[in-house]
Amino acid sequence: MKVSLVWFRRDLRLADNTALNAALKSGNNVLPLFIFDDEILEELPKNDARLSFIYDQLKAIHTKLRKNNSSILVVRGNVEEVFKKLIDSYSIESVYTNKDYEPYAIGRDEKIKALLAENNISFHSYKDQVIHEENEVLKKDGSPYTVFTPYKNKWLSVYQAQSQTASITYEKFHTKNYPFPDRESLGIVESEIKVQDFSLNSVSTYEQTRNFPELDSGSYLSPHLRFGTVSIRQVMAQLKPNSAVFLSELIWREFFMQILFHFPKVVTHNFRSNYDGIEWRNNEAEFDKWCKGETGYPMVDAGMKQLNQTGYMHNRVRMVTASFLCKHLLIDWRMGEAYFAQKLLDYELSSNNGNWQWSAGTGCDAAPYFRIFNPIEQLKKFDSTNAYVKKWLPNYGTSKYPKPMVDHKMARLRALETYKTGIEKHS
DNA sequence: TGAAATGTTGGGGCG
């Protein structure tokens, strides 16, 4: 019997999964596959919370498939080697997968596609994780947008609700029982940090509540979009017309994805190269204090504690902590980006990079360099009762709480001077 | 999706 292999990556669900649906229509035996990629896992600690989440989601998929007399094949290895073995073991006719737009994934998929072609196996990849992909929202002259507002307007004008398939038919799946691997055999350890369920209940009031971290009014959708445990089409279908500001955030996600696709240099370089001359101080001891949440600025510290303890940080506070690192400490945004990448459950290269460059002023449509958040003012405006900072800082208000590591006024003037000099040098 | 510095206005205290 011919096999249609469905290669899961960041689409860890059975419902409304484009590649899976296509495979189920192929007429072949459908074999679901997930590979824990050596190249990715070697860079991560064994107890990484994202790996734990992936493991749990795969197990849930496996359980569902077992109830329907099937299973998912989960392995760890070098992706190319895994495919070579599968090609030898099965009569694979085609491979179905959902597109991934990150530079590493694009390169990996090209290699696999070539390997499959050598073996007369077709490779089908689908748009699934976004509403509009990289070439569907372009300026009139065919070039990509680099400014958000016109991008958003165009995005909305080309949007139309898409059909979804919530339920699937199981009889097309293969009927083998692949034993589900234990964590040890995959080289991972269960994390204490868990991804929480998302809720779209409060998205209609997002505009009013989003800036107040104590309200904890976020949807917690981001990790689920990152790993595809929910379909973006199903999320869109649930949004009511009064959720425009929340929808904007979903459009920011796709904005930065297409920026990453069209300008892959942003992974390592400033989007605006005229900022390349900024002389970052990059003081390691200061960076360490920022990471630990010991800067002496409560809003910064509370945010970092929340991040370290839960893998999540409120959006407003992400801006305050990022601005503080880049402007007050003059530490290269790439160091902050790398730290968030380690810690955030919803870490997404495109969004993390785009938002860090936004904060640093080096990105497309970024905050101007002289827009410097005052961490004290931000606290007054957005956490006036101190409920948020008290929650994360047990020493807040006591003599144990550290004094500010830098004077705000001095740091502000220093940032203005350093940025100005750096930009002049490079223009 | 800033905040500080600077400018303008107008009410009130006071001689």
Place this chain on the structure above:
DNA sequence: ACGCCCCAACATTTC
């Protein structure tokens, strides 16, 4: 009643 000053409140400019 009037002019002068102070300064809070608001507006505009600047970084």
